[in-house]
Amino acid sequence: MAIIVPCLSPRNDMSSICDELVVWYGHARRDLPWRAPDVTAWQILVSEFMLQQTPVARVAPIWLDWVARWPTPSATAEASAADVLRAWGKLGYPRRAKRLHECATMIATEHDDQVPHDVEVLLTLPGVGSYTARAVACFAYQQSVPVVDTNVRRVVARAIHGRADAGNPSATRDMADVLALMPDDETAPVFSAALMELGATVCTARSPKCGVCPLRVCAWRAAGHPPPAIAPRPAQRFAGTDRQVRGKLLDVLRTSTSPVPREQLDVVWLTDTAQRDRALDSLLVDGLVEQTADGRFALCGEAN
DNA sequence: GTCCGGAAAC
DNA sequence: GTTTCAGGAC
Known part of the structure:
Protein backbone atom coordinates (compact mmCIF):
# COMPACT_ATOMS: atom_id res chain seq x y z
CA MET A 1 0.00 0.00 0.00
CA ASP A 31 11.36 31.46 19.51
CA LEU A 32 10.15 34.70 17.93
CA PRO A 33 7.01 36.29 19.37
CA TRP A 34 5.13 36.47 16.04
CA ARG A 35 5.58 32.71 15.66
CA ALA A 36 3.39 31.96 18.69
CA PRO A 37 0.27 29.91 17.84
CA ASP A 38 -2.33 32.52 18.83
CA VAL A 39 -0.93 35.36 16.72
CA THR A 40 -3.51 36.77 14.28
CA ALA A 41 -3.11 37.41 10.57
CA TRP A 42 -3.04 41.14 11.21
CA GLN A 43 -0.31 40.79 13.80
CA ILE A 44 1.72 38.67 11.38
CA LEU A 45 1.27 41.38 8.76
CA VAL A 46 2.53 43.96 11.25
CA SER A 47 5.62 41.84 11.91
CA GLU A 48 6.33 41.53 8.18
CA PHE A 49 6.13 45.30 7.74
CA MET A 50 8.57 45.80 10.58
CA LEU A 51 10.93 43.08 9.35
CA GLN A 52 11.34 44.70 5.94
CA GLN A 53 15.04 45.65 5.96
CA THR A 54 15.23 45.43 9.73
CA PRO A 55 16.84 42.76 11.96
CA VAL A 56 14.72 40.60 14.26
CA ALA A 57 16.36 41.83 17.45
CA ARG A 58 15.25 45.39 16.85
CA VAL A 59 11.71 44.48 15.77
CA ALA A 60 10.70 42.20 18.65
CA PRO A 61 10.22 44.76 21.45
CA ILE A 62 8.46 47.27 19.18
CA TRP A 63 6.14 44.56 17.81
CA LEU A 64 5.13 43.38 21.30
CA ASP A 65 4.13 46.89 22.39
CA TRP A 66 2.44 47.55 19.06
CA VAL A 67 0.11 44.54 18.92
CA ALA A 68 -0.83 44.95 22.58
CA ARG A 69 -1.82 48.55 21.90
CA TRP A 70 -3.45 48.07 18.48
CA PRO A 71 -4.50 44.40 18.12
CA THR A 72 -6.64 44.82 14.98
CA PRO A 73 -6.62 46.76 11.71
CA SER A 74 -9.49 49.00 12.87
CA ALA A 75 -7.75 49.77 16.16
CA THR A 76 -4.64 50.77 14.21
CA ALA A 77 -6.66 52.83 11.76
CA GLU A 78 -8.27 54.76 14.60
CA ALA A 79 -4.90 55.83 15.97
CA SER A 80 -3.48 59.10 14.66
CA ALA A 81 -0.71 59.00 12.10
CA ALA A 82 1.49 60.85 14.58
CA ASP A 83 0.98 58.23 17.30
CA VAL A 84 1.78 55.51 14.78
CA LEU A 85 5.01 57.26 13.83
CA ARG A 86 5.95 57.61 17.51
CA ALA A 87 5.26 53.95 18.22
CA TRP A 88 7.42 53.07 15.22
CA GLY A 89 10.23 54.83 17.07
CA LYS A 90 13.66 54.33 15.56
CA LEU A 91 12.93 51.19 13.58
CA GLY A 92 13.92 53.13 10.48
CA TYR A 93 12.31 53.79 7.11
CA PRO A 94 9.32 55.55 8.71
CA ARG A 95 7.45 55.51 5.41
CA ARG A 96 6.74 51.90 6.34
CA ALA A 97 4.84 53.11 9.41
CA LYS A 98 2.77 55.43 7.28
CA ARG A 99 2.00 52.64 4.82
CA LEU A 100 1.09 50.28 7.65
CA HIS A 101 -1.37 52.86 8.95
CA GLU A 102 -2.86 53.25 5.46
CA CYS A 103 -2.93 49.48 5.09
CA ALA A 104 -4.88 49.18 8.36
CA THR A 105 -7.36 51.78 7.16
CA MET A 106 -7.90 49.99 3.86
CA ILE A 107 -8.43 46.62 5.55
CA ALA A 108 -10.80 48.13 8.11
CA THR A 109 -12.91 49.99 5.55
CA GLU A 110 -12.77 47.76 2.48
CA HIS A 111 -12.18 44.25 3.84
CA ASP A 112 -14.41 44.11 6.91
CA ASP A 113 -11.40 44.37 9.23
CA GLN A 114 -10.07 41.03 7.96
CA VAL A 115 -6.65 40.61 6.37
CA PRO A 116 -7.25 39.30 2.82
CA HIS A 117 -6.27 35.70 2.02
CA ASP A 118 -5.48 36.02 -1.68
CA VAL A 119 -2.01 37.06 -2.77
CA GLU A 120 -3.51 39.14 -5.58
CA VAL A 121 -5.67 41.07 -3.12
CA LEU A 122 -2.87 41.45 -0.59
CA LEU A 123 -0.72 43.00 -3.32
CA THR A 124 -3.22 45.88 -3.64
CA LEU A 125 -2.52 46.99 -0.06
CA PRO A 126 -0.08 49.88 0.49
CA GLY A 127 3.37 48.73 1.54
CA VAL A 128 2.63 45.11 0.64
CA GLY A 129 4.84 43.79 -2.15
CA SER A 130 5.72 40.39 -3.55
CA TYR A 131 7.46 39.13 -0.43
CA THR A 132 5.04 40.42 2.22
CA ALA A 133 1.92 39.28 0.34
CA ARG A 134 3.18 35.71 0.14
CA ALA A 135 4.55 35.69 3.67
CA VAL A 136 1.08 36.57 4.98
CA ALA A 137 -0.67 34.07 2.69
CA CYS A 138 1.69 31.33 3.86
CA PHE A 139 2.31 32.08 7.55
CA ALA A 140 -1.13 33.46 8.42
CA TYR A 141 -3.30 31.33 6.14
CA GLN A 142 -1.22 28.19 5.53
CA GLN A 143 -1.19 28.56 1.77
CA SER A 144 1.41 26.74 -0.28
CA ALA A 223 31.70 23.22 -6.07
CA GLY A 224 34.18 24.34 -3.43
CA HIS A 225 32.45 27.56 -2.35
CA PRO A 226 33.14 29.64 -5.48
CA PRO A 227 33.10 33.42 -4.91
CA PRO A 228 30.39 35.68 -6.33
CA ALA A 229 30.46 35.80 -10.13
CA ILE A 230 29.72 39.51 -10.24
CA ALA A 231 31.32 42.13 -8.04
CA PRO A 232 28.96 43.19 -5.26
CA ARG A 233 27.50 46.64 -5.76
CA PRO A 234 29.41 49.35 -3.88
CA ALA A 235 27.74 49.41 -0.49
CA GLN A 236 25.39 52.28 0.13
CA ARG A 237 26.73 54.44 2.86
CA PHE A 238 24.64 56.18 5.47
CA ALA A 239 26.71 58.84 7.20
CA GLY A 240 26.11 62.21 5.60
CA THR A 241 23.16 61.15 3.47
CA ASP A 242 19.72 62.73 3.25
CA ARG A 243 18.45 59.67 5.09
CA GLN A 244 20.53 60.51 8.11
CA VAL A 245 19.30 64.11 8.08
CA ARG A 246 15.68 62.99 7.73
CA GLY A 247 16.19 60.69 10.69
CA LYS A 248 17.48 63.52 12.85
CA LEU A 249 14.65 65.86 11.87
CA LEU A 250 12.00 63.24 12.50
CA ASP A 251 13.54 62.36 15.84
CA VAL A 252 12.97 65.95 17.04
CA LEU A 253 9.33 65.84 15.95
CA ARG A 254 8.69 62.41 17.49
CA THR A 255 10.00 63.62 20.81
CA SER A 256 8.03 66.86 20.91
CA THR A 257 4.41 66.92 22.00
CA SER A 258 3.75 70.23 20.32
CA PRO A 259 4.62 71.75 16.91
CA VAL A 260 8.24 72.80 16.60
CA PRO A 261 9.56 76.12 15.21
CA ARG A 262 11.87 76.01 12.24
CA GLU A 263 14.91 77.05 14.26
CA GLN A 264 14.62 73.97 16.45
CA LEU A 265 14.86 71.76 13.39
CA ASP A 266 17.67 73.74 11.79
CA VAL A 267 20.12 72.99 14.59
CA VAL A 268 20.17 69.23 13.96
CA TRP A 269 22.17 69.65 10.73
CA LEU A 270 24.44 72.65 10.41
CA THR A 271 27.04 71.37 7.98
CA ASP A 272 24.92 71.67 4.84
CA THR A 273 21.87 73.90 5.01
CA ALA A 274 20.75 73.09 1.48
CA GLN A 275 20.76 69.40 2.33
CA ARG A 276 18.84 70.06 5.53
CA ASP A 277 16.17 72.01 3.64
CA ARG A 278 15.95 69.28 1.04
CA ALA A 279 15.49 66.63 3.72
CA LEU A 280 12.73 68.57 5.46
CA ASP A 281 10.98 69.17 2.16
CA SER A 282 11.10 65.47 1.34
CA LEU A 283 9.49 64.65 4.70
CA LEU A 284 6.67 67.07 3.82
CA VAL A 285 6.30 65.50 0.38
CA ASP A 286 6.21 62.01 1.92
CA GLY A 287 3.37 63.06 4.18
CA LEU A 288 5.34 62.31 7.32
CA VAL A 289 5.60 65.94 8.44
CA GLU A 290 3.21 68.86 8.08
CA GLN A 291 3.42 72.58 8.65
CA THR A 292 0.96 74.35 10.93
CA ALA A 293 -0.80 77.59 10.04
CA ASP A 294 1.72 79.58 12.09
CA GLY A 295 4.66 78.03 10.24
CA ARG A 296 5.79 75.47 12.79
CA PHE A 297 6.34 71.77 12.03
CA ALA A 298 4.79 68.59 13.44
CA LEU A 299 4.30 64.94 12.64
CA CYS A 300 1.53 64.47 10.11
CA GLY A 301 -1.89 63.84 11.63
CA GLU A 302 -0.81 65.22 14.99
CA ALA A 303 -4.21 66.75 15.66
CA ASN A 304 -6.24 63.66 14.77
C1' DG B 1 17.97 51.60 -11.68
C1' DT B 2 17.47 55.00 -7.12
C1' DC B 3 15.80 56.39 -2.88
C1' DC B 4 14.54 55.49 1.87
C1' DG B 5 17.02 54.56 8.73
C1' DG B 6 19.41 52.73 12.01
C1' DA B 7 22.21 49.96 14.94
C1' DA B 8 25.36 46.16 15.43
C1' DA B 9 29.09 43.73 13.43
C1' DC B 10 33.48 44.09 11.49
C1' DG C 1 35.44 54.56 10.54
C1' DT C 2 33.15 51.27 7.31
C1' DT C 3 30.12 47.43 6.01
C1' DT C 4 26.11 44.88 6.54
C1' DC C 5 21.51 43.88 6.34
C1' DA C 6 14.08 39.61 7.02
C1' DG C 7 11.56 45.19 0.73
C1' DG C 8 8.69 48.40 -1.54
C1' DA C 9 7.58 52.47 -4.29
C1' DC C 10 8.71 55.33 -7.94
Missing part, protein backbone atom coordinates in the same frame (compact mmCIF):
# COMPACT_ATOMS: atom_id res chain seq x y z
CA ALA A 2 1.49 3.26 -1.12
CA ILE A 3 1.48 5.95 1.50
CA ILE A 4 2.23 9.36 0.11
CA VAL A 5 3.95 11.46 2.68
CA PRO A 6 5.37 14.54 1.01
CA CYS A 7 8.52 15.80 2.60
CA LEU A 8 9.09 12.80 4.84
CA SER A 9 10.70 10.27 2.51
CA PRO A 10 14.03 10.82 0.79
CA ARG A 11 12.81 9.93 -2.69
CA ASN A 12 15.11 12.44 -4.32
CA ASP A 13 17.22 15.47 -3.57
CA MET A 14 14.26 17.83 -3.45
CA SER A 15 12.21 15.98 -0.87
CA SER A 16 15.44 15.33 0.96
CA ILE A 17 16.12 19.04 1.22
CA CYS A 18 12.62 19.63 2.52
CA ASP A 19 12.92 16.82 5.03
CA GLU A 20 16.30 17.95 6.32
CA LEU A 21 15.13 21.55 6.62
CA VAL A 22 11.99 20.75 8.56
CA VAL A 23 13.74 18.40 10.98
CA TRP A 24 16.48 20.95 11.58
CA TYR A 25 13.95 23.74 12.06
CA GLY A 26 12.22 21.66 14.73
CA HIS A 27 15.12 22.13 17.11
CA ALA A 28 16.99 25.16 15.72
CA ARG A 29 14.14 27.62 15.32
CA ARG A 30 14.27 30.87 17.22
CA VAL A 145 2.90 29.79 -1.99
CA PRO A 146 6.63 30.50 -2.36
CA VAL A 147 7.91 33.04 0.17
CA VAL A 148 11.07 34.53 -1.29
CA ASP A 149 13.16 37.13 0.47
CA THR A 150 16.85 37.93 0.21
CA ASN A 151 17.79 35.07 2.52
CA VAL A 152 15.79 32.50 0.58
CA ARG A 153 17.24 33.71 -2.70
CA ARG A 154 20.72 33.23 -1.32
CA VAL A 155 20.00 29.73 -0.01
CA VAL A 156 18.52 28.69 -3.37
CA ALA A 157 21.42 30.21 -5.29
CA ARG A 158 23.89 28.24 -3.20
CA ALA A 159 22.22 24.92 -2.49
CA ILE A 160 20.52 24.47 -5.87
CA HIS A 161 22.56 26.45 -8.38
CA GLY A 162 26.01 26.42 -6.79
CA ARG A 163 26.38 30.19 -6.90
CA ALA A 164 27.58 32.34 -4.02
CA ASP A 165 24.59 34.68 -4.16
CA ALA A 166 21.36 35.37 -6.00
CA GLY A 167 23.06 37.68 -8.47
CA ASN A 168 21.06 39.18 -11.27
CA PRO A 169 18.39 36.55 -12.08
CA SER A 170 14.89 37.70 -11.31
CA ALA A 171 13.00 36.93 -8.15
CA THR A 172 10.38 35.32 -10.41
CA ARG A 173 12.85 32.60 -11.31
CA ASP A 174 13.67 32.10 -7.66
CA MET A 175 9.98 31.75 -6.85
CA ALA A 176 9.74 28.94 -9.38
CA ASP A 177 12.73 27.25 -7.77
CA VAL A 178 11.18 27.47 -4.32
CA LEU A 179 7.81 26.28 -5.62
CA ALA A 180 9.53 23.17 -6.94
CA LEU A 181 11.07 22.51 -3.53
CA MET A 182 7.89 23.19 -1.55
CA PRO A 183 5.51 20.61 -0.19
CA ASP A 184 2.04 21.27 -1.59
CA ASP A 185 0.23 20.67 1.67
CA GLU A 186 -0.24 22.05 5.18
CA THR A 187 3.47 21.73 5.93
CA ALA A 188 4.26 24.58 3.51
CA PRO A 189 4.47 27.23 6.26
CA VAL A 190 6.98 25.20 8.27
CA PHE A 191 9.04 24.57 5.16
CA SER A 192 9.10 28.28 4.24
CA ALA A 193 9.90 29.34 7.77
CA ALA A 194 12.72 26.79 7.85
CA LEU A 195 14.15 28.02 4.55
CA MET A 196 14.17 31.61 5.77
CA GLU A 197 15.58 30.59 9.12
CA LEU A 198 18.45 28.74 7.44
CA GLY A 199 19.32 31.83 5.41
CA ALA A 200 19.10 34.07 8.45
CA THR A 201 21.10 31.99 10.91
CA VAL A 202 23.29 29.49 9.00
CA CYS A 203 23.53 30.24 5.29
CA THR A 204 24.34 33.89 5.95
CA ALA A 205 25.77 36.31 3.43
CA ARG A 206 29.02 37.09 5.16
CA SER A 207 30.30 34.01 6.94
CA PRO A 208 28.09 30.98 6.28
CA LYS A 209 28.27 28.28 8.93
CA CYS A 210 28.52 25.33 6.57
CA GLY A 211 29.77 23.19 9.44
CA VAL A 212 26.33 23.16 11.05
CA CYS A 213 24.21 23.19 7.88
CA PRO A 214 21.51 20.50 7.89
CA LEU A 215 21.56 20.05 4.11
CA ARG A 216 23.43 16.93 3.00
CA VAL A 217 23.58 18.15 -0.59
CA CYS A 218 24.63 21.68 -1.47
CA ALA A 219 25.77 22.61 -4.96
CA TRP A 220 27.81 25.53 -3.68
CA ARG A 221 29.69 23.45 -1.14
CA ALA A 222 30.17 20.68 -3.69
Whole structure:
Protein backbone atom coordinates (compact mmCIF):
# COMPACT_ATOMS: atom_id res chain seq x y z
CA MET A 1 0.00 0.00 0.00
CA ALA A 2 1.49 3.26 -1.12
CA ILE A 3 1.48 5.95 1.50
CA ILE A 4 2.23 9.36 0.11
CA VAL A 5 3.95 11.46 2.68
CA PRO A 6 5.37 14.54 1.01
CA CYS A 7 8.52 15.80 2.60
CA LEU A 8 9.09 12.80 4.84
CA SER A 9 10.70 10.27 2.51
CA PRO A 10 14.03 10.82 0.79
CA ARG A 11 12.81 9.93 -2.69
CA ASN A 12 15.11 12.44 -4.32
CA ASP A 13 17.22 15.47 -3.57
CA MET A 14 14.26 17.83 -3.45
CA SER A 15 12.21 15.98 -0.87
CA SER A 16 15.44 15.33 0.96
CA ILE A 17 16.12 19.04 1.22
CA CYS A 18 12.62 19.63 2.52
CA ASP A 19 12.92 16.82 5.03
CA GLU A 20 16.30 17.95 6.32
CA LEU A 21 15.13 21.55 6.62
CA VAL A 22 11.99 20.75 8.56
CA VAL A 23 13.74 18.40 10.98
CA TRP A 24 16.48 20.95 11.58
CA TYR A 25 13.95 23.74 12.06
CA GLY A 26 12.22 21.66 14.73
CA HIS A 27 15.12 22.13 17.11
CA ALA A 28 16.99 25.16 15.72
CA ARG A 29 14.14 27.62 15.32
CA ARG A 30 14.27 30.87 17.22
CA ASP A 31 11.36 31.46 19.51
CA LEU A 32 10.15 34.70 17.93
CA PRO A 33 7.01 36.29 19.37
CA TRP A 34 5.13 36.47 16.04
CA ARG A 35 5.58 32.71 15.66
CA ALA A 36 3.39 31.96 18.69
CA PRO A 37 0.27 29.91 17.84
CA ASP A 38 -2.33 32.52 18.83
CA VAL A 39 -0.93 35.36 16.72
CA THR A 40 -3.51 36.77 14.28
CA ALA A 41 -3.11 37.41 10.57
CA TRP A 42 -3.04 41.14 11.21
CA GLN A 43 -0.31 40.79 13.80
CA ILE A 44 1.72 38.67 11.38
CA LEU A 45 1.27 41.38 8.76
CA VAL A 46 2.53 43.96 11.25
CA SER A 47 5.62 41.84 11.91
CA GLU A 48 6.33 41.53 8.18
CA PHE A 49 6.13 45.30 7.74
CA MET A 50 8.57 45.80 10.58
CA LEU A 51 10.93 43.08 9.35
CA GLN A 52 11.34 44.70 5.94
CA GLN A 53 15.04 45.65 5.96
CA THR A 54 15.23 45.43 9.73
CA PRO A 55 16.84 42.76 11.96
CA VAL A 56 14.72 40.60 14.26
CA ALA A 57 16.36 41.83 17.45
CA ARG A 58 15.25 45.39 16.85
CA VAL A 59 11.71 44.48 15.77
CA ALA A 60 10.70 42.20 18.65
CA PRO A 61 10.22 44.76 21.45
CA ILE A 62 8.46 47.27 19.18
CA TRP A 63 6.14 44.56 17.81
CA LEU A 64 5.13 43.38 21.30
CA ASP A 65 4.13 46.89 22.39
CA TRP A 66 2.44 47.55 19.06
CA VAL A 67 0.11 44.54 18.92
CA ALA A 68 -0.83 44.95 22.58
CA ARG A 69 -1.82 48.55 21.90
CA TRP A 70 -3.45 48.07 18.48
CA PRO A 71 -4.50 44.40 18.12
CA THR A 72 -6.64 44.82 14.98
CA PRO A 73 -6.62 46.76 11.71
CA SER A 74 -9.49 49.00 12.87
CA ALA A 75 -7.75 49.77 16.16
CA THR A 76 -4.64 50.77 14.21
CA ALA A 77 -6.66 52.83 11.76
CA GLU A 78 -8.27 54.76 14.60
CA ALA A 79 -4.90 55.83 15.97
CA SER A 80 -3.48 59.10 14.66
CA ALA A 81 -0.71 59.00 12.10
CA ALA A 82 1.49 60.85 14.58
CA ASP A 83 0.98 58.23 17.30
CA VAL A 84 1.78 55.51 14.78
CA LEU A 85 5.01 57.26 13.83
CA ARG A 86 5.95 57.61 17.51
CA ALA A 87 5.26 53.95 18.22
CA TRP A 88 7.42 53.07 15.22
CA GLY A 89 10.23 54.83 17.07
CA LYS A 90 13.66 54.33 15.56
CA LEU A 91 12.93 51.19 13.58
CA GLY A 92 13.92 53.13 10.48
CA TYR A 93 12.31 53.79 7.11
CA PRO A 94 9.32 55.55 8.71
CA ARG A 95 7.45 55.51 5.41
CA ARG A 96 6.74 51.90 6.34
CA ALA A 97 4.84 53.11 9.41
CA LYS A 98 2.77 55.43 7.28
CA ARG A 99 2.00 52.64 4.82
CA LEU A 100 1.09 50.28 7.65
CA HIS A 101 -1.37 52.86 8.95
CA GLU A 102 -2.86 53.25 5.46
CA CYS A 103 -2.93 49.48 5.09
CA ALA A 104 -4.88 49.18 8.36
CA THR A 105 -7.36 51.78 7.16
CA MET A 106 -7.90 49.99 3.86
CA ILE A 107 -8.43 46.62 5.55
CA ALA A 108 -10.80 48.13 8.11
CA THR A 109 -12.91 49.99 5.55
CA GLU A 110 -12.77 47.76 2.48
CA HIS A 111 -12.18 44.25 3.84
CA ASP A 112 -14.41 44.11 6.91
CA ASP A 113 -11.40 44.37 9.23
CA GLN A 114 -10.07 41.03 7.96
CA VAL A 115 -6.65 40.61 6.37
CA PRO A 116 -7.25 39.30 2.82
CA HIS A 117 -6.27 35.70 2.02
CA ASP A 118 -5.48 36.02 -1.68
CA VAL A 119 -2.01 37.06 -2.77
CA GLU A 120 -3.51 39.14 -5.58
CA VAL A 121 -5.67 41.07 -3.12
CA LEU A 122 -2.87 41.45 -0.59
CA LEU A 123 -0.72 43.00 -3.32
CA THR A 124 -3.22 45.88 -3.64
CA LEU A 125 -2.52 46.99 -0.06
CA PRO A 126 -0.08 49.88 0.49
CA GLY A 127 3.37 48.73 1.54
CA VAL A 128 2.63 45.11 0.64
CA GLY A 129 4.84 43.79 -2.15
CA SER A 130 5.72 40.39 -3.55
CA TYR A 131 7.46 39.13 -0.43
CA THR A 132 5.04 40.42 2.22
CA ALA A 133 1.92 39.28 0.34
CA ARG A 134 3.18 35.71 0.14
CA ALA A 135 4.55 35.69 3.67
CA VAL A 136 1.08 36.57 4.98
CA ALA A 137 -0.67 34.07 2.69
CA CYS A 138 1.69 31.33 3.86
CA PHE A 139 2.31 32.08 7.55
CA ALA A 140 -1.13 33.46 8.42
CA TYR A 141 -3.30 31.33 6.14
CA GLN A 142 -1.22 28.19 5.53
CA GLN A 143 -1.19 28.56 1.77
CA SER A 144 1.41 26.74 -0.28
CA VAL A 145 2.90 29.79 -1.99
CA PRO A 146 6.63 30.50 -2.36
CA VAL A 147 7.91 33.04 0.17
CA VAL A 148 11.07 34.53 -1.29
CA ASP A 149 13.16 37.13 0.47
CA THR A 150 16.85 37.93 0.21
CA ASN A 151 17.79 35.07 2.52
CA VAL A 152 15.79 32.50 0.58
CA ARG A 153 17.24 33.71 -2.70
CA ARG A 154 20.72 33.23 -1.32
CA VAL A 155 20.00 29.73 -0.01
CA VAL A 156 18.52 28.69 -3.37
CA ALA A 157 21.42 30.21 -5.29
CA ARG A 158 23.89 28.24 -3.20
CA ALA A 159 22.22 24.92 -2.49
CA ILE A 160 20.52 24.47 -5.87
CA HIS A 161 22.56 26.45 -8.38
CA GLY A 162 26.01 26.42 -6.79
CA ARG A 163 26.38 30.19 -6.90
CA ALA A 164 27.58 32.34 -4.02
CA ASP A 165 24.59 34.68 -4.16
CA ALA A 166 21.36 35.37 -6.00
CA GLY A 167 23.06 37.68 -8.47
CA ASN A 168 21.06 39.18 -11.27
CA PRO A 169 18.39 36.55 -12.08
CA SER A 170 14.89 37.70 -11.31
CA ALA A 171 13.00 36.93 -8.15
CA THR A 172 10.38 35.32 -10.41
CA ARG A 173 12.85 32.60 -11.31
CA ASP A 174 13.67 32.10 -7.66
CA MET A 175 9.98 31.75 -6.85
CA ALA A 176 9.74 28.94 -9.38
CA ASP A 177 12.73 27.25 -7.77
CA VAL A 178 11.18 27.47 -4.32
CA LEU A 179 7.81 26.28 -5.62
CA ALA A 180 9.53 23.17 -6.94
CA LEU A 181 11.07 22.51 -3.53
CA MET A 182 7.89 23.19 -1.55
CA PRO A 183 5.51 20.61 -0.19
CA ASP A 184 2.04 21.27 -1.59
CA ASP A 185 0.23 20.67 1.67
CA GLU A 186 -0.24 22.05 5.18
CA THR A 187 3.47 21.73 5.93
CA ALA A 188 4.26 24.58 3.51
CA PRO A 189 4.47 27.23 6.26
CA VAL A 190 6.98 25.20 8.27
CA PHE A 191 9.04 24.57 5.16
CA SER A 192 9.10 28.28 4.24
CA ALA A 193 9.90 29.34 7.77
CA ALA A 194 12.72 26.79 7.85
CA LEU A 195 14.15 28.02 4.55
CA MET A 196 14.17 31.61 5.77
CA GLU A 197 15.58 30.59 9.12
CA LEU A 198 18.45 28.74 7.44
CA GLY A 199 19.32 31.83 5.41
CA ALA A 200 19.10 34.07 8.45
CA THR A 201 21.10 31.99 10.91
CA VAL A 202 23.29 29.49 9.00
CA CYS A 203 23.53 30.24 5.29
CA THR A 204 24.34 33.89 5.95
CA ALA A 205 25.77 36.31 3.43
CA ARG A 206 29.02 37.09 5.16
CA SER A 207 30.30 34.01 6.94
CA PRO A 208 28.09 30.98 6.28
CA LYS A 209 28.27 28.28 8.93
CA CYS A 210 28.52 25.33 6.57
CA GLY A 211 29.77 23.19 9.44
CA VAL A 212 26.33 23.16 11.05
CA CYS A 213 24.21 23.19 7.88
CA PRO A 214 21.51 20.50 7.89
CA LEU A 215 21.56 20.05 4.11
CA ARG A 216 23.43 16.93 3.00
CA VAL A 217 23.58 18.15 -0.59
CA CYS A 218 24.63 21.68 -1.47
CA ALA A 219 25.77 22.61 -4.96
CA TRP A 220 27.81 25.53 -3.68
CA ARG A 221 29.69 23.45 -1.14
CA ALA A 222 30.17 20.68 -3.69
CA ALA A 223 31.70 23.22 -6.07
CA GLY A 224 34.18 24.34 -3.43
CA HIS A 225 32.45 27.56 -2.35
CA PRO A 226 33.14 29.64 -5.48
CA PRO A 227 33.10 33.42 -4.91
CA PRO A 228 30.39 35.68 -6.33
CA ALA A 229 30.46 35.80 -10.13
CA ILE A 230 29.72 39.51 -10.24
CA ALA A 231 31.32 42.13 -8.04
CA PRO A 232 28.96 43.19 -5.26
CA ARG A 233 27.50 46.64 -5.76
CA PRO A 234 29.41 49.35 -3.88
CA ALA A 235 27.74 49.41 -0.49
CA GLN A 236 25.39 52.28 0.13
CA ARG A 237 26.73 54.44 2.86
CA PHE A 238 24.64 56.18 5.47
CA ALA A 239 26.71 58.84 7.20
CA GLY A 240 26.11 62.21 5.60
CA THR A 241 23.16 61.15 3.47
CA ASP A 242 19.72 62.73 3.25
CA ARG A 243 18.45 59.67 5.09
CA GLN A 244 20.53 60.51 8.11
CA VAL A 245 19.30 64.11 8.08
CA ARG A 246 15.68 62.99 7.73
CA GLY A 247 16.19 60.69 10.69
CA LYS A 248 17.48 63.52 12.85
CA LEU A 249 14.65 65.86 11.87
CA LEU A 250 12.00 63.24 12.50
CA ASP A 251 13.54 62.36 15.84
CA VAL A 252 12.97 65.95 17.04
CA LEU A 253 9.33 65.84 15.95
CA ARG A 254 8.69 62.41 17.49
CA THR A 255 10.00 63.62 20.81
CA SER A 256 8.03 66.86 20.91
CA THR A 257 4.41 66.92 22.00
CA SER A 258 3.75 70.23 20.32
CA PRO A 259 4.62 71.75 16.91
CA VAL A 260 8.24 72.80 16.60
CA PRO A 261 9.56 76.12 15.21
CA ARG A 262 11.87 76.01 12.24
CA GLU A 263 14.91 77.05 14.26
CA GLN A 264 14.62 73.97 16.45
CA LEU A 265 14.86 71.76 13.39
CA ASP A 266 17.67 73.74 11.79
CA VAL A 267 20.12 72.99 14.59
CA VAL A 268 20.17 69.23 13.96
CA TRP A 269 22.17 69.65 10.73
CA LEU A 270 24.44 72.65 10.41
CA THR A 271 27.04 71.37 7.98
CA ASP A 272 24.92 71.67 4.84
CA THR A 273 21.87 73.90 5.01
CA ALA A 274 20.75 73.09 1.48
CA GLN A 275 20.76 69.40 2.33
CA ARG A 276 18.84 70.06 5.53
CA ASP A 277 16.17 72.01 3.64
CA ARG A 278 15.95 69.28 1.04
CA ALA A 279 15.49 66.63 3.72
CA LEU A 280 12.73 68.57 5.46
CA ASP A 281 10.98 69.17 2.16
CA SER A 282 11.10 65.47 1.34
CA LEU A 283 9.49 64.65 4.70
CA LEU A 284 6.67 67.07 3.82
CA VAL A 285 6.30 65.50 0.38
CA ASP A 286 6.21 62.01 1.92
CA GLY A 287 3.37 63.06 4.18
CA LEU A 288 5.34 62.31 7.32
CA VAL A 289 5.60 65.94 8.44
CA GLU A 290 3.21 68.86 8.08
CA GLN A 291 3.42 72.58 8.65
CA THR A 292 0.96 74.35 10.93
CA ALA A 293 -0.80 77.59 10.04
CA ASP A 294 1.72 79.58 12.09
CA GLY A 295 4.66 78.03 10.24
CA ARG A 296 5.79 75.47 12.79
CA PHE A 297 6.34 71.77 12.03
CA ALA A 298 4.79 68.59 13.44
CA LEU A 299 4.30 64.94 12.64
CA CYS A 300 1.53 64.47 10.11
CA GLY A 301 -1.89 63.84 11.63
CA GLU A 302 -0.81 65.22 14.99
CA ALA A 303 -4.21 66.75 15.66
CA ASN A 304 -6.24 63.66 14.77
C1' DG B 1 17.97 51.60 -11.68
C1' DT B 2 17.47 55.00 -7.12
C1' DC B 3 15.80 56.39 -2.88
C1' DC B 4 14.54 55.49 1.87
C1' DG B 5 17.02 54.56 8.73
C1' DG B 6 19.41 52.73 12.01
C1' DA B 7 22.21 49.96 14.94
C1' DA B 8 25.36 46.16 15.43
C1' DA B 9 29.09 43.73 13.43
C1' DC B 10 33.48 44.09 11.49
C1' DG C 1 35.44 54.56 10.54
C1' DT C 2 33.15 51.27 7.31
C1' DT C 3 30.12 47.43 6.01
C1' DT C 4 26.11 44.88 6.54
C1' DC C 5 21.51 43.88 6.34
C1' DA C 6 14.08 39.61 7.02
C1' DG C 7 11.56 45.19 0.73
C1' DG C 8 8.69 48.40 -1.54
C1' DA C 9 7.58 52.47 -4.29
C1' DC C 10 8.71 55.33 -7.94
